Amino acid sequence: MPRAAGRPLRADAQRNRDKILSAAVRVFAEDGLDAHLERIAKEVGVGSGTLYRNFPTREVLIEAAYRNELSKLRDVAPQLLESMPPEGRCASGWAASSITRPPNSAWPTRCALWWNPAPILTPAARR
Template sequence: MTREAGRPLRADAQRNRDKILSVAVRMFADEGLNVHFERIAKEAGVGTGTLYRNFPTREVLIEAAYRNELAKLCDAAPELLATMPPYEALRAWMDRFIDYASAKLGMADALRALVESGVNPYAQSHEMMLAALASLLEAGVRAGVIRSDISAADMFAALTGIALTSGKPEEREQAERLLDLTMDGLSIHHR
């Protein structure tokens, strides 16, 4: 992650930034749009100056928090494929998709306010998720464990449906069952 063109953040600065973004997602979800910057900074264990230096406005913080959640989701695909078989990697990514959707749902008011201010936090998000999902599906097809007739767009629609109906934390058990059912439908062994 870079701050200015080509100038990477120091490791401690990147850790602080990551802590701020993680806390911001949770606090916007739990307490809404008007959570005070001072509380976010305190919860993240940084000074308010550090928070304002990284995120000078509420809109910048909301957009960065959302984009960070999106990046964590999309970056997980190659990481999962590098550490587990394709079938398990896809299932693990689906769990992360529900986590992402929960965070996005929790931040709905903050994201809506951002859109109303003229910022589109969702630019390229659909394409990024489809690319991550396609890489997971393709790995499963190559390994002979996932059906080849399911597109990333179809899979994304299915996951979005699960997230919309079961994306709240208290609905996680149902989401897990629906994800398992989806995996059964994708599996070559269940045809």
């Protein structure tokens, strides 16, 4: 029976959904996007009915797994960027920004301000 729109999942149903998404990422990474969905259900310990109730088609499951992984990356990106040295933030910051918000033309400027390659050039190369 489908749940009413806007109504949150029960805690156990949410745990099953989260486990299905995690297993889907693992199985798709190992076997490709044509992997047997029954394997995902079996790994999680749920019936195929539970899997299909949450994800009616393969495409819906693939998209949900992809979005879930992007969401995890988006959530940790700021902490990862803060832990990196300034020269590493340039490329990583640009990549994270493309996930967390629309493209931003300010990144090249920020990169130039964060990392000035001139100090690492040898005196002969500066001439």
